[in-house]
Amino acid sequence: MNKAPLSVLVPAKNEAANLAECLATVSFADEIIVVDSQSTDGTQEIAATGGAAVVQFDWNGQFPRKKNWALANVPWRHEWLLIIDADERITPELEREIRAAIERADVDGFYLNRRFWFLGGWINHCGYFPSWNLRLFRHRLGRYERAESESGGSSGDNEVHEHVILDGRAEYLAAPMEHYAYPDISAFMEKHNRYSTWEARVSETFYRQPGEANLAARPFGTALERKRWLKRCFRRAPFRPTLRFLYHYLWRQGFRDGYRGWVLCRLLGQYEFLCVAKEWELRIGR
Secondary structure: OOOOEEEEEEOOOOOOHHHHHHHHHOOOOOEEEEEEEEOOOOHHHHHOOOOEHHHHHHOOOOOOOOHHHHHHOOOOOOOEEEEEEOOOOHHHHHHHHHHOOOOOOOEEEEEEEEEEEOOEOOOOOOOOOOOOOEEEHHHEEEOOOOOOOOOOOOOOOOOOOOOEEOOOOEOOOOOOOEOOOOOOOOHHHHHHHHHHHHHHHHHHHOOOOOOOOOOOOOOOOOHHHHHHHHHHHHOOOOOOHHHHHHHHHHHOOOOHHHHHHHHHHHHHHHHHHHHHHHHHHHHHHH
């Protein structure tokens, strides 16, 4: 089958365990570039074997981080760009949709729907599915929102929670993208310990002070804008960890995912507790 006129960005750092399978699912693209952060586990060699070029990114601790830097500095061969993490997979059904999508002239981007694998099965509820992310777009028209904090700290050199702000029209692709983010509970705990530190440090500038470089928070906007608005309101509520659990388990029907839904929702409540505790720690530290 012919290669699609598509460029692929894979941000990576020590992703030897995931990268080969990821690259195999995007091999239909004409250009694949792994933007690496000085990996020491053989990531670069795996990328080369998988048909990808490697570009090194050396973060200075300031803006921009990895994905925005790559969008602005890599000389992309094609107008359309797909961004995929090493622990994500493009299914054959989604590949067919992507091939058709990039032929359209009336749209500038597409949201992809991630499906999470957790404790040996797919999460179909809990507020984790559907999970829409703008990952396929004309690269000159999209940049990740900017989330910085005066107190410093981040989730690393790569955008994690930030969303793409697109200067154009976007639609949705139906086939889900597979996401193997949490091979076990320890991985979930390790990542969310880092994420909660980031959340606490940017809570004021990111969630409560919207700007042109950030996703808007609107009660009647897009699904992501509504989610951002709810999260901004929620950060002022009492008993946030309990409310977070009830929101995911009852309102978003996490109970329908059985035992794995119960575990995930309890972990999300614990994550919210870490965010609250770290926000308080920063306040008394000031």
